[in-house]
Amino acid sequence: MKLNTDFPQGKIIKIQGNCLVLKGNDIDTDRIIPARFLKCVSFENLGEQVFADDRKELKGNHPFDDSNNKGASILIVNGNFGCGSSREHAPQALMRWGIRGLIGESFAEIFYGNCLALGIPCVTASKINLEEIQSAIEKKASDKYIIDLEKETFQNYNNEWKVSIEVGPKQMLISGQWDATSQLISNHHKLLKLHDQLPYLENFNN
């Protein structure tokens, strides 16, 4: 299987693609990526291992194995998704499988933060909207949808639903400032100035 390795970068305003519906409340990070996969030197292979045990149990009938869902980039879930351990491996596994945005009733806090740090928005929808969204997608899986973070909508060519995202994360994503690493790198010129006040950097040679 070819996984989407074009990871989020820069300003994140719209997420476009096919959707995958995964029903159920309280889906924890242990299910998203079982503990044994944490013994690894890179996150690289996690994409294939996403929901490994659930998928094994359903013998190919899991939504992540359904050929209709191949290439999906928007994951539709229910409530308290991503609860349990703080492992960054969970959003990493989803991202590496191809997920670029999530819509659900609610998300566990640490999971939400870990996703944000990867540039993956977790937006919320009301229960009623979510049911409508799920059934629309189930009727026609091949349709492309858009999460519009600026307008806070989820839409395709003939439907539009209201979704929401918290103000802070919204600003961070649409301004492209969700990534700590690039923020830190962007101040590199200021870092060079420290040499004057930190004589240890030159072993007190200056």
Added chain:
Amino acid sequence: MSSGTLYDKVWDLHRIAELPGGGSQLFIGLHLIHEVTSPQAFAALAEKKLKVCCPERTIATVDHIVPTISQQRPFADPLAEEMLSTLEKNCEEHQIKLHGLHSGNQGIVHVIAPELGLSQPGMTIACGDSHTSTHGAFGAIAFGIGTSQVRDVLASQSLAMNKLKVRRIWVDGQLKNGVYAKDLILHVIRRLGVKGGVGYAYEFAGPAIEVLSMEERMTICNMAIEGGARCGYINPDETTFEYLKKHTQEIHKENWGKALIWWRSICSNPNAIYDDEVEINASQIAPTITWGITPGQGIGINECLPIPDLLEENEKAIAKEAYRYMDLKPGKPITGTPIDVCFIGSCTNGRLSDLQAAASIVKGRHVAKDVKAFVVPGSEQVSKEAKREGLDKIFLNSGFEWREPGCSMCLAMNPDRLEGSQISASSSNRNFKGRQGSANGRTLLMSPAMVAAAAIEGSITDVRNFISGN
């Protein structure tokens, strides 16, 4: 809010910018890496097509996964082998100095950086390991970080941080004979609790701290994190400068005067303001030992095990849980508790002076029947120095095993592990459930000299009975 402390000064000098999401960007003077928390960080760099910002400020070694009996490559455990070869590959690719096995400088990351003269006053030091607080012994601000922060430091030599509060722990009086730095810090954690330091940097000061050697100071700062403080530090003084003079080659003679001036300038001012101050009297501290499942569950060697219902409200539940796990009896003395395994080593107590103290107890005596006792030097340098003094012979003659350097039985990532419900006397720093490799293995933390005494006696005993003049 604190002002004029070493922490405040180091913070101000290293602050690069204020970040949009709140918090500050802090420059990191020294980044230490090892095989466990760095591979994903390097992988993340590669994915973002980034380079290591300051390879010359990054130093690597291998410690957690190395076996301590045969260090022959490839290791028997393929995963351990993969972790080490990944580190080797990453260091080579990014031109990072790796102090690898048999280099003469390999060892536990918090043991080797001071030995190599890398840990210095006024620096910021980060490492993907919580016991990075150790380097605070030099008057550095040193803290542990997670894997995504390791990536950030590799990429930018800086971190997004929030400023901590500062608590001064003033230790009056002097430690008595047979009472060590380990007892002092176990006592502090017992007093202030394992969460007491959350949100704080700990400044250790006072007459009892001033007389400590650098190695003893490292033991104290090492366990600041077990008290919840992300970093602990001691203001640099003549003891610090003397150690540095021996260990730093990079600062040339003609610059030494400049170094001293700067190092002195970053010390806490006499009129510094602290967010909190605590006083402790060293002369009242007895050899201290943990009996439970957190480093805060300590008692003096002559005390009886606490009765949970008589403890403070917030300690009751964890005490009961500890009794269920440890299979010890409330109200009974801790002395006389039989021991299966004795471990001398770790970044808390695997340095030369620790081995010297333990050797002085075991010399001319023998490990009790059915006790497995072993010594794991903290680094190749410690091992070499100990051998030069004949300490290895003393231990071997007493029935101890003498191992190669590494983290060993401090945690369960290498072949050294407890089995079943074995109970260990350990000079390490964590007594969490399962920490030493068996899901129901039990750990009693204490000083290396106390571990040595337990090994000889076959059970927990007061080391002061082994010391002449007591």
